[in-house]
Amino acid sequence: MCSHPLFKMDKEDFKTSDGGAECFTDLRIGVYKEIVPMGVDPDVISYQLAGVHLEPEEFHKEVEALLAEGDSCSDTILLDCRNFYESKIGQFTRCLAPDIRKFSYFPDYVDQNLELFKDKKVLMYCTGGIRCERGSAYLRSKDVCKEVYQLKGGIHKYLEQYPEGFYRGKLFVFDERYAISSNSDVISDCRYCSCPWDKYELCSTQFCCQLVLSCPSCRQNGHTACCPTCQTKGQAKSEASPAVLHHKEECECTCGRPRIPQDPQHICVPYLE
Structure with a gap:
């Protein structure tokens, strides 16, 4: 039992959902300030x-x-x-x-x-x-x-x-x-064909940690990267030596997005039914 004065968890603080050890391949326990x-x-x-x-x-x-x-x-x-x-x-x-x-x-x-x-x-x-x-x-x-x-x-x-x-x-x-x-609604779409899709997978390009929404049909056609830049990297991977490839976590998906977007015109974003 932790004796830290700020440590206090009631029964209602615990949250459960279906899953097992295979869902937490990198599970670590530690004490953090945040x-x-x-x-x-x-x-x-x-x-x-x-x-x-x-x-x-x-x-x-x-x-x-x-x-x-x-x-x-x-x-x-x-x-x-x-x-x-x-x-x-x-x-x-x-x-x-x-x-x-x-x-x-x-x-x-x-x-x-x-x-x-x-x-x-x-x-x-x-x-x-x-x-x-x-x-x-x-x-x-x-x-x-x-x-x-x-x-x-x-x-x-x-x-x-x-x-x-x-x-x-x-x-x-x-x-x-x-x-x-908890419900069957799908509110997002495939990055490539725009069909309803909401199952994330990691970008297939080595060293990229971005998530991508790519439906089974598009993945079957080789669209497994998060953006054109990463798609090109993936295609060039077999042609380049490891020394040539740059270890870069972020790609144009991140670079193209303003770090801090401003929303002066929108009080809320309407949910698309």
Whole structure:
């Protein structure tokens, strides 16, 4: 039992899903100052400054009220604080999903979009509630929002009670499964043919760690890379010696995306039904 004064987990904090040891090929146990680094010292922006925690039932009612307003301009923002590849395959209806690649970009995203959050009530969510602890604290520290709330237990706990609720698509997880599902909706598409598809696989190019959505038909035709650059690298791999190939983790998929996108025109991103 950990004796750290901040260590406290109740039964409700544990989350379960189907899977086994084969899903965690690189499982390690350790003590870290931050589980998911936000790029801001935890002693400066503490989780103790986090927003108000809403139980799944309360969060569900808030989203229901937001949706009841239709397309009219609302003073409420439903904010997804995960990375773009997570929200791409699953998200809450009418959420604002920033196009960021790492959670450490989230503070800069907030800083560059403060006007977007001014005088708004923010309903924030993430996978299991961990990133919201720091993310909501950072947003509150800017003193621009009217109110900041977060989904207690994250999407995972919400789906336990509302598998056919307002969250549609898959829930991205950081293990060999890549995603778990509670409903049959597919909200993303194949990178190559645009048919509905939401099963991620790693880019086939060596040293690239990007994920790619490529349907079985396109994969059979050799489209297994995340972008044209990596596709070319893969084709040239057999013709080049290992010394010629550059060990580069990021490719044009990342380079072509603004590090911190701005969303001055969109309060929410409508879910495509």
